[in-house]
Amino acid sequence: MKTLPLEVSKPMVVKTKKSVWSKILSQKYLILMSFPFVIWVFVFSYIPIWGWTMAFQNFKPGLSFSQQEWVGLQNFKELFLDHDFYLVMRNTLAMSIMELVAGFLCPIVLAVLLHELKNKYFKRTVQTISYLPHFVSWVVVSGIVIQMLSTDGGVVNQLLMNLHVINKPIEFMGKENWFWSIVTTADVWKEVGWNTIIYLAAIAGIDPQLYEAAKVDGASRFRQIWHITIPGIRTTITILLILSIGNLINIGFEKQMLLGNPLVQSHSNVIQLYALNYGIGLGRYSFGTAVGIFNSVVSIILLFSANRIFKKTTGESVM
Amino acid sequence: MAKRRSALPTNTSDRIFDICNMAFMMIVVVVMLYPFLNVLAISFNTSLDTVKGGITIWPRDFTLENYKKILEYDTLLVGLKNSVLRTVLGTFLGVLCDSMIAYTLSRKDYKARKFVSTFLALTLFFSGGLVPGYMLVRDLQLMNTFWVYILPGMVSVFNIFIIRSFIDNLPISLQESAKLDGANDFVIYWRIILPLCKPVLATVALFIAVGQWNSWFDTYLYNSMSPSLTTLQYELVKILQNTNSTTNANAQSAENIANMVTPESIKMAVTIFVTVPVLVIYPFLQKYFMQGMTLGAVKD
Structure with missing residues (x-):
């Protein structure tokens, strides 16, 4: 790297004498x-951040920016005083932690x-x-899940009945206690195969001689996995864990919206659905924006603290 | 290979492990495939018979009626047209824009490289959120237009970084010789870089195409008032959720028919209709996307 600038130093000197305009002109295509x-x-990405100012106003569409009424932290106060907000946070955290654990280990x-x-x-066929x-889209997956869990003819209920685990079909989609598990299972089913790609690539990078040596030493397959495969992909595991902790609160709302129904509302409402319903559905734009800001700030804090903790304990980090 | 394996003693515990592992993988395959086969079977079963339940992976009372019926829905055909259009156009424009910007970022001599790259990377950490994004689309007059499917997601920073790390690994000599021949930067990108990038472009194209084909929320949020701009996935949402939309009192509309006759089989037929295009394409691109995925993730 260091020798390169020395070699080209002569033409560089000539170039710096040229005006800024000729430099721009020479890179006009780039x-x-x-x-x-x-x-x-x-x-599309920065102007919406400017839109965060809405959270500190009593925003009325149609008025210009200078005409908006500024209300300070009023919207945040309202948010933290809303009883529903805590319910929504509980659902969001419960589902995201369940997904983090299952979606990460599987x-x-x-x-x-x-x-x-x-x-x-x-191996290739299974992959x-x-x-x-x-x-497949979440729309299709939700349709499939509802079909599989239905009380008349759904395969899960049939299987459980045939195994005599239950006497009559369970109404999975109508019971709020089932909702978190259903969402998590559906998510694992949808993404588990896809998420193996990156680990398989990391495993492929492990020196095969290590396995040969272990075999000669008479190590069992479990010992080989534990002492060679897992340490070999530790870096990948850590990095992906940090990233998923950063995304902990961003579990989205698609699955909850598509799988949920009025019967399970108390367990299916998540923070982004809450922002959607209040912010756009009811036209409370300022309040919806405040929820969005809360969401963003929490995920940034989570990402940076996860990064820091792992940097200290394992030496691995994403930044 | 086989010789070397047999040279090492394989003991009973190893063999038990292999058998258990095979059995486990068989279970994985069944769990992954069964739901699709079940839906497929129901979609080919007469609706009256489906109500009795107990369909597994083979239709009990075979019929093509369900598919004939759904092809008569006007809304589904409009949705199909829009879904195909947004997938083709969105993928084409996305790949073009992402690769172009990725090429400029791979040029070490490009003076604005640092600025552009930081400017893009920052967006990975912040997002305005749902409401400001909605307000922006409204202010740009994109509501109830086809362009709302294309413009907001046209440039993907994630895809740009995947393509750039691929270009960074290409031999630089090709670019240099073209430069000596007097080719300008755009020609180098178009004639040299793009053809070499085929594997990574196939990956990115697949990501974008699947995303475009599968998205329904933008239709719901921005275009639910324009029946002519509906998409397949959104129609499926309406059919599955059985919402009686007040805006569409047309008796021919898909959801009404789904309500009146043959719910389950029709729903499953639409599900298959919406899913098949993606499932047919992806196995052919598997080689490419596995390369592309690992490029973007392991390196950075």
Whole structure:
């Protein structure tokens, strides 16, 4: 790296004598190829952040920015005094922690076991099939889940009846206590195969000689997994764990919206649905924005603290 | 390979492990596939028979009636047209924009590289949120237009970084020789970089296409008042949720028919109709997306 600037130092000196304009002109294609998109990103990603000012106003559509009434932290006060907000936070955290644990452990287990398969074709077939649900929309998955869990003819109830675990079908979709588990299971079913890709790539990078040596030493398969495979993918595991902690609160609302129904509302309402219902549904734009800001701030704090903790304890970090 | 394996003693516990593992994988395959096969079977079963329950992976009373019926829904065909259009156009524009900007970011001599790259990376940490995004779309007059499907998600920072890390690994000599031949930066991008990037572009194209095909929320939020802009996924949402929308009192509308006759089989037929295009395409691109996924994630 260091020798390169020395070699080209002569033409560089000539170049610096040229005006700024000629420099811009010489890179005009690069500028034309990137700046339209910089403007695009500014409009679609940065202007909405300016929209955060709405949270501190009593925003009325149609009025100009200077005409809006400023209310300080009024909207946040209202948010923290709202009883529903705590219910929504409980649901959000419960579902996101369940998803973090299950959605994080299952792909690792599946990837490790896939790696242990000796038959290449069988391994590839299992992989292809396990990716399948990832490509299907949540709309379709919700339809499938509701069908599988239905009381008349749903496969889950039939299976449980045939095994004599239950006497009459369970109304899974109508009982609020089931909702968190259903969402988590559906999520694992949809994404587990897809999430193995990255671990399989990391496992592929482990030196095969390590396994050979372990075999010679008479290590069992479980010992090989524990002492070679898992340490080999530890970095990948840590990085993905940090990222998913950062996304803890951003569990989205699609699944909850599609799988939920009025019967289970007390367990299905999550923070983004809450923002959607109040902010857009009821037209309380300022309040909805305040909820969004709360959401963003919490996830940033989570990301940075997870990053910090892991940096201190394991030396791995994403930033 | 086989010789070397047999040279090492395989003991009973190893064999038990292998058998258990195979059995476990079989269960995984069944759990992943059964729901789809079940839905497929129900979609080919007569609706009256479906109500009795007990359909597994084979239709008991085979019929094509359900599919004939759903092809008569006007709203589904409008939805199909819009879904295809947004997928094709959105994917094309997305890949073009993402790769173009990724190329400029891979050029070490580009003076604005640092600025552009930081400007883009910051958006990964912050997002305005639901309400400001909605207000922006409203202020830009994009509500009830087709462009709301294309414009807001056209540039993806995540995809840009995936493509850039791929370009960074290409040999630089090709670019340099083209430069000596007097090619300008756009020509280098178009003639040299793009053809070399095929594997990563296929990955990104698949991501964008699946995202476009599967999205329904933008239709719900921005275009639910314009029946001519509906999409397949949104129609499926309406059918599955059986919402009696007040705006659409048309007796031919899909959800009314789903309510009146044959709910389950019709619902499943629409589900299959919406799902099949994606399922047919992805196995062919598997080789590419596995490469692309690991490129973006393991490296950064």
